[in-house]
Amino acid sequence: MFREKIKVLDCTIRDGGLMNNHEFDLHFVRAVYKALSEAGVDYMEIGYKNSKKLFNPKEFGKWKFCDDEDIIKVTEGIESKTKISVMVDVDRVDIDDVKPRKDSPVALIRVATYVKDVDKAIFLANHFDSKGYETAVNIMAISRALDNELTECLQQLEKECKAQVINIVDSFGALYQETTEFLVKKAKNILKTKEVGMHAHNNQQLAFANTIEAIIHDANYVDATVYGLGRAAGNCPLELMLGFLKNPKYDIRPILDLISKEFILLSKKMEWGYVIPYAITGILDEHPRAAIALRNSAKKDDYREFYESLIGEVEE
Amino acid sequence: MFREKIKVLDCTIRDGGLMNNHEFDLHFVRAVYKALSEAGVDYMEIGYKNSKKLFNPKEFGKWKFCDDEDIIKVTEGIESKTKISVMVDVDRVDIDDVKPRKDSPVALIRVATYVKDVDKAIFLANHFDSKGYETAVNIMAISRALDNELTECLQQLEKECKAQVINIVDSFGALYQETTEFLVKKAKNILKTKEVGMHAHNNQQLAFANTIEAIIHDANYVDATVYGLGRAAGNCPLELMLGFLKNPKYDIRPILDLISKEFILLSKKMEWGYVIPYAITGILDEHPRAAIALRNSAKKDDYREFYESLIGEVEE
Numbered sequence: 001m002f003r004e005k006i007k008v009l010d011c012t013i014r015d016g017g018l019m020n021n022h023e024f025d026l027h028f029v030r031a032v033y034k035a036l037s038e039a040g041v042d043y044m045e046i047g048y049k050n051s052k053k054l055f056n057p058k059e060f061g062k063w064k065f066c067d068d069e070d071i072i073k074v075t076e077g078i079e080s081k082t083k084i085s086v087m088v089d090v091d092r093v094d095i096d097d098v099k100p101r102k103d104s105p106v107a108l109i110r111v112a113t114y115v116k117d118v119d120k121a122i123f124l125a126n127h128f129d130s131k132g133y134e135t136a137v138n139i140m141a142i143s144r145a146l147d148n149e150l151t152e153c154l155q156q157l158e159k160e161c162k163a164q165v166i167n168i169v170d171s172f173g174a175l176y177q178e179t180t181e182f183l184v185k186k187a188k189n190i191l192k193t194k195e196v197g198m199h200a201h202n203n204q205q206l207a208f209a210n211t212i213e214a215i216i217h218d219a220n221y222v223d224a225t226v227y228g229l230g231r232a233a234g235n236c237p238l239e240l241m242l243g244f245l246k247n248p249k250y251d252i253r254p255i256l257d258l259i260s261k262e263f264i265l266l267s268k269k270m271e272w273g274y275v276i277p278y279a280i281t282g283i284l285d286e287h288p289r290a291a292i293a294l295r296n297s298a299k300k301d302d303y304r305e306f307y308e309s310l311i312g313e314v315e316e
Numbered sequence: 317m318f319r320e321k322i323k324v325l326d327c328t329i330r331d332g333g334l335m336n337n338h339e340f341d342l343h344f345v346r347a348v349y350k351a352l353s354e355a356g357v358d359y360m361e362i363g364y365k366n367s368k369k370l371f372n373p374k375e376f377g378k379w380k381f382c383d384d385e386d387i388i389k390v391t392e393g394i395e396s397k398t399k400i401s402v403m404v405d406v407d408r409v410d411i412d413d414v415k416p417r418k419d420s421p422v423a424l425i426r427v428a429t430y431v432k433d434v435d436k437a438i439f440l441a442n443h444f445d446s447k448g449y450e451t452a453v454n455i456m457a458i459s460r461a462l463d464n465e466l467t468e469c470l471q472q473l474e475k476e477c478k479a480q481v482i483n484i485v486d487s488f489g490a491l492y493q494e495t496t497e498f499l500v501k502k503a504k505n506i507l508k509t510k511e512v513g514m515h516a517h518n519n520q521q522l523a524f525a526n527t528i529e530a531i532i533h534d535a536n537y538v539d540a541t542v543y544g545l546g547r548a549a550g551n552c553p554l555e556l557m558l559g560f561l562k563n564p565k566y567d568i569r570p571i572l573d574l575i576s577k578e579f580i581l582l583s584k585k586m587e588w589g590y591v592i593p594y595a596i597t598g599i600l601d602e603h604p605r606a607a608i609a610l611r612n613s614a615k616k617d618d619y620r621e622f623y624e625s626l627i628g629e630v631e632e
Binding site: 117176177178202205206207208209210212213216219227228237239241243244252253256257259260273274276279280283301302303304307308 | 348385492493494520521522523524526528529532543544553555556559560568569572574575576580589590592596599613617618619620623624
């Protein structure tokens with residue numbers, strides 16, 4: 001019954017790092033890596049490769065930079081087939097920081113871009129490809145992309161880019177199934193030589209559903225995170241995805257253990273998941289930054305006022 | 317853009333009542349009724365009509381019995397177009413407790429049944445129809461129904477039952493979109509003269525998605541609850557449903573207010589929503605009773621052991 005081509009990428013530490021300046025300690029990151037390895041998850045995305053000229057390492061955790069030595073401290077001594085992935089943002093990476101694949105613990109580099117920056121993303125993906133890495137391009141904020149521009153972007157990726165996978169990223173948690181279907185079909189139609197992937201946010205409790213929807217329409221790469229950890233509303237919960245997939249190589253049990261032992265405690269210290277202001281920004285197809293600010297203010301539960309403030313911003 | 321036929325039934329107090337023996341106080345129930353009325357929600361299901369010969373009124377809250385006088389205390393003085401619904405379970409209602417429609421504040425009676433009890437459900441629905449009520453039949457635990465028995469059940473409902481609406485009930489939160497699509501199409505195909513509705517549970521964060529899926533395939537009645545309140549993992553969140561529906565008669569704002577003022581506090585005293593043991597029973601297509609018991613025990617966060625205990629129950 002299962003589709004062997006489906007690969008699961010866990011981005012718990014990478015997307016979750018957006019909530020704590022990438023400050024996860026070594027014990028925690030190793031616990032995640034060990035559980036993912038035992039669960040048979042294909043990739044673990046551990047953080048961003050950001051230039052230290054742009055961000056001060058004293059102000060952020062290790063996983064904003066992902067030095068190879070730090071990654072090796074996570075993986076050493078743990079038996080694993082799980083490959084390591086890092087993300088780079090257009091205009092924030094220093095390509096000279098990235099060693100050739102053969103000298104690095106990293107297997108996959110994913111380039112995150114808006115539609116408008118696709119030329120820069122192609123340059124970066126092709127550069128990392130030339131260094132021997134698997135590569136992917138993540139098209140962020142796709143719910144805001146204009147259809148003609150998205151078409152051109154996808155055509156260019158198909159023609160000019162060596163990345164093996166192109167991911168649809170619902171940054172705002174705004175997509176419903178019908179639009180997910182539309183976007184995946186559109187991408188599959190243009191990207192004849194590549195795989196399509198899905199990275200969903202959970203503002204409207206649709207991250208898992210939209211990821212299933214993407215799979216139904218032949219996306220083979222799916223992002224998920226343990227207990228849904230991720231920026232604001234978080235992501236598609238890995239435990240649900242493993243419960244859904246039929247490939248016998250996956251085992252949900254190490255993830256259940258990991259949640260019991262590490263994530264319940266974390267959830268008492270850090271807020272992510274279904275919170276009404278995040279649902280509101282999802283419904284309105286807005287970046288969650290206003291909702292994140294609200295949750296750090298005295299008005300954190302004044303939902304109606306928050307909603308009014310967003311729909312009041314008429315732009316005409 | 318909107319489909320006028322779509323009707324929203326809020327069952328916050330009815331399904332939520334399964335979590336507190338139906339003990340919601342009058343202030344709370346009136347607050348819900350007022351907000352639903354202002355939001356333009358079509359129906360409010362307030363509880364069960366159970367026989368006092370079977371259940372001792374001293375051991376349960378009012379909403380396990382739904383006496384007309386108690387309902388009137390909720391609705392009086394509040395301007396509203398929201399109709400009142402009550403649920404009856406096969407074998408638990410005393411039909412003589414139900415006055416004719418013209419003497420009652422209730423507009424809709426929904427009969428909950430398993431496939432095997434459909435004959436009893438038809439008798440009850442037709443009886444309440446003869447007393448002047450709108451009626452519906454809810455087919456519970458549909459994820460466990462055998463296809464041939466479900467076919468016969470639906471054919472019988474179409475031929476013999478006067479209920480206007482037949483609801484698909486995913487009691488265990490086990491359905492994925494593809495099975496929801498299959499069931500809704502099957503029901504629509506047989507129930508030529510009736511509407512199809514969807515009542516989803518949120519064990520796998522799919523209640524909202526499966527309700528959208530049902531709408532895509534022409535279900536016109538949808539159940540939802542404020543902030544997803546309901547047994548165990550809860551239900552499709554009403555606020556998300558109102559954010560999704562395009563009918564201008566619906567207004568999300570009174571619901572946002574209600575959540576701020578009543579539900580945040582309640583969520584600190586009562587547990588419902590995304591909790592791993594409920595996710596596990598959903599994945600395994602099991603009744604949540606074992607998960608509810610676990611959450612009231614010292615082992616509440618021993619997820620792996622709980623999972624093993626369920627998959628260990630081989631039945632052959």
